[in-house]
Amino acid sequence: MNRSILRSALGATALLVFGGAAQAADLYRAPPAVAPAAVPTAIPAYAFNWTGFYVGANLGGRWLQDRGNIAGNPYGLNSTSFVGGLQGGYNYQIGNIVLGLEADVDYGRNSRTSLLATGDQIRTRLDWSGSVRGRAGYAFDRFLVYGTGGLAWANFDTRGTDAAGNTSSSSRTRAGWTVGGGLEYAVTNNVSVRGEYLYADYGSPTISYPGTAVGSHRETLTSHLARIGVNWKF
Known part of the structure; x- marks a missing residue:
């Protein structure tokens, strides 16, 4: 009888063990597999980069202001002219910031003659002008907004004629400074167009007319230049 009880106890124990294991297996469910998140293979780059050398041409208008006073007689030799010229330089882009150096030369014929109350005549003419400037701007992809400034030069021809008809003339190059700004747009990866001021x-040089009765005087020379241009980027 003891053996029958022992066998019954072992059978009941086995049933409980294997039944519990089966029930635990039914209760456990493995979590569903999660697909790995997509990782971008590359960071989007700007469609256009301004770094590189360039050359170009421009057309525009130049307004020359020449103001002075001779023996108490003030004058103003203001004149306008169409101009055309060439430019070239180099840009370097860091993020959205564009830094560069540019040189340009323009030709136009600003000329004006003034008759003073004394009967004397004076004339100022500006032909060639140019500059060497630094540029700093902010790029909106293919749009570039920039400021610029540096050294300017211009060739002035002056002439004075007194009431007796004696004439004196001279031609000299004046150096000065220039500031401005502009907007440039890259039409293609090599061609850009721009507008600039x-x-x-x-300065205020002293002008004299040797051999004439026209008195020496100081004149103030300034100019405004507005132009459009096209550049070819290498």
């Missing part, structure tokens, strides 16, 4: 100050 520059103000230049050539």
Whole structure:
């Protein structure tokens, strides 16, 4: 009888063990597999980069202001002229910031003659002008907004004629400074167009007319230049 009881106890124990294991297996469910998140293979880059050398041409208008006073007789030799020229330089882009250096030269014929109350005549003419400037701007992809400033130069031809008809003339190059700004747009990866404004100050030199009765005087020379241009980027 003891053996029958022992066998019954062992059978009941086995049933409990295997039944519990089966029930635990039914209760456990493995979590569903999660697909790995997509990782971008590359960071999007700007469609256009301004770094590189360039050359170009421009057309525009130049307004020359020449103000002075001879023996108490003030005068103003203000004149306008169409201009055309060439430019070239180098840009370097860091993020959205664009830094560069540019040189340009323009030709136009600003000329004006003034008759004073004394009967004397004076004339100022500006032909060639140019500059070497630094540029700093902010790029909105293919749009570039920039400021610029540096050294300016211009060739002035002056002439004075007194009431007796004696004439004296001279041609000299004046150096000064210039500041301005502009907007440039890259039409293609090599071609860009722009609009630009520059103000230049050539100081207040003393002008004399040897051999004539026209008195020496100081004149103030400034100019405004507005132009459009096209550049080819290498």
